[in-house]
Amino acid sequence: MSWKQVLENKVQNKSGGIIMPLYYLAVDIGASSGRHILGSVENGKIVLEEVYRFENGMIKKDGHLCWDHEKLFEHIKNGIKKCGEIGKIPVSMGIDTWGVDYVLLDEHDRVLGNMTGYRDKRTDGMDKEVYKIIPERELYERTGIEKMMFNTIFQLMAEKKFSPEYMEQAKALLFVPDFFHFLLTGEKVNEYTEATTAQLVNAQKRDWDYELIEKLGFNSGMFQRMAMPGEKLGTLRPALVEEFGFDMDVVLPCSHDTGSAILAVPATDDDYAFISSGTWSLLGIERDMPDCSETSRINDFTNEGGYDSKICYLRNIMGLWMIQSVRHDLDDKYSFAEICSQAAEAADFPSRVDVTDNCFMAPDNMTEEIKDYCRRTGQQVPETLGETAACVYASLAECYDRTIKGIEASTGRTYSRIHIVGGGGNADYLNELTARATGKEVHVGPTEGTAIGNIAAQMICRGEFSGKEEARGMIHRSFDIKVYH
Known part of the structure; x- marks a missing residue:
């Protein structure tokens, strides 16, 4: 069977019965790891299969x-090759x-400088440089994006200050x-959900705010056409078809992982808030x-972009990054x-920390930073791993409660339940605390939310589902949902 046969439709036998499903490949890359997950619809349910996994992380380069x-x-290509090796061609x-992170390309499509990471210190002080040109309040009125010091707007201001030649030479920001x-297809676009994290998109128009961009002195010519999730971008470059031995469509998911995770929320009404739980906790609602x-x-x-031009109205909370870092402080010897x-066991530990405080963004030692915060605020200092973790988990749950109350005050309505999607849903203790702190029913799952949302966008594009509601209904039927009261 050739890849062309697979692309045409489901392979059928002489009697017309389906003997092979269509496969869709989600490449889901996070800050610490990436994976290739195949999705298909079999017996009325979405079925997932992880075919490749790799480590990721920032490296020190040029300071x-x-x-x-x-x-x-290379990992992306290796995972695609793995699909061919197992005979499941997407x-x-x-x-x-x-x-937020990006590369600049010159006229020959060469990368200018490095792909600098969001935890780098180059943006220190860049907020002041931006606010000299446009006041913080006006910037929010235009973009609706929360001030986070790693936002692309501050990274580009650092680029303009420290590497102006790159800004001048750039023909594309991707x-x-x-x-x-682009490396897969040769097509250059800026996908909407990802672009909104830049703090340079007009929230009302769902497009680049070129007036703002020019005011800041950024090279407006490097910004690409805004493309919406669900668009078929193209097919593989000929050289890659030869390398892999097959071709396939490349479809834009919500390429910002938060948007993909929210698409996977297994709900067909609007009586809920969501938490995309992982390294970060993104807590919010969808609105028009x-x-x-x-x-x-x-x-x-x-106000970040979502599928179907929705607005994901949310708050960025530090999330399980703090627990991951505490674990790393102990050489990862505890699961x-x-x-x-x-x-x-240390549930009665009384101290709390502000899980949105920038001091927890990238400390040399998270455990010591938590202890120092407790000392600075006159609280009991945690001495054991259990006390430190209890402090973080309880602080997260209480922050969730405050955030949901803020959303309810803003929208003038209440929400009866919380849907938690993503790997952080595996933290049973945090789920229990969240239900207790908020007084709401907490529905947890699917834990592979980001990959499922990625695959759902592709399936909708191809016509497996008529739209988001039908896809979410299938997701609800396909995966176990655990409920906490």
Whole structure:
């Protein structure tokens, strides 16, 4: 069977019965790892299969924290080859990653400088440089994006200050997933959900705010056409078809992993808030129009892009990064389940930390930073792993409660339940605390939310589902959902 037969449709036997499903490939790359997951519809349910996994992380290069984009693309290709090796050739694929980070390409499509990572310190002080040109309040009114010091707007201001030659030479700015989609297809676009994390997209128009871009002195010619998730971008470059031995469509998912995770929420009504739980906790709701009010800005809400031009109205919370870092401080010798268990045993520990404080963004030692925070705020200092974890988990749950109350005040309505999607849903103890702190029913799953949302966008594009509601209904039927009261 050739790849052309696979691409045409499901392979059928003489009686017309389906003997092989269509496969869709989600390449889901996070800050610490990436994986290739195949999805298909079999017996009325979505079935997933992980075919390739690899490690990721920032490296020190030229004095900065950077991503090794060449190594990452090799992993992307290796995972695609693995699909061919096991005889499960995808009809399409799409890539999702974290937000804000990008590359600049010159007129010959060569990368200018490095793919600098969002935890790098080059943006220190760049907020002041931006606000000299456009006040913080006006910037929020235009973009609706919460101030985070790693936002692309601050990275580009650092680029303008420290590497002005790159800004002048750049013919294209491509975010991380845009860049890898370009390497696969030769097509340059800026996918909408990823682009909104730049803090340079007009929230009302869902397009680049070129007036703002020019005001800031950025090279407006490097910004690409805004493309919406669900668009078929193209097919593989001829050289890659030869290398892999097959071709396939490349379909844009919500290439910002948050958008993909939210698409996988297994709900067909709107009586819920979501938490995309992982390294970060993104807590919010979907809405039709952005809220760019001063009240929204003061309360640290952000209006990121979602599927179907929806606005993901949410707050960025530090999330399980803090627990991951505490575990790393102990050389990863404890499993996350063991950490949860020790936290439960220390449940009466009274101290709390602000899980949105920048001091927890990239400390040399997270455990010591948590202890120092408790000392600075006159609280009991945690001495054991259980006490440290109990402090973090309880602080997260209480932050979730405050955030949901803020959303309810903003929208003038209440929500009866919370849907948690993503790997953080495996933290049973945190789920229990969340239900207790918020007083709401907590529905957990699917834990592979980002990959499922990526695959769902591809399936909708191909016609497996009529739209988001039908896809979400299938997701609800396909995966176990655990409920906490």
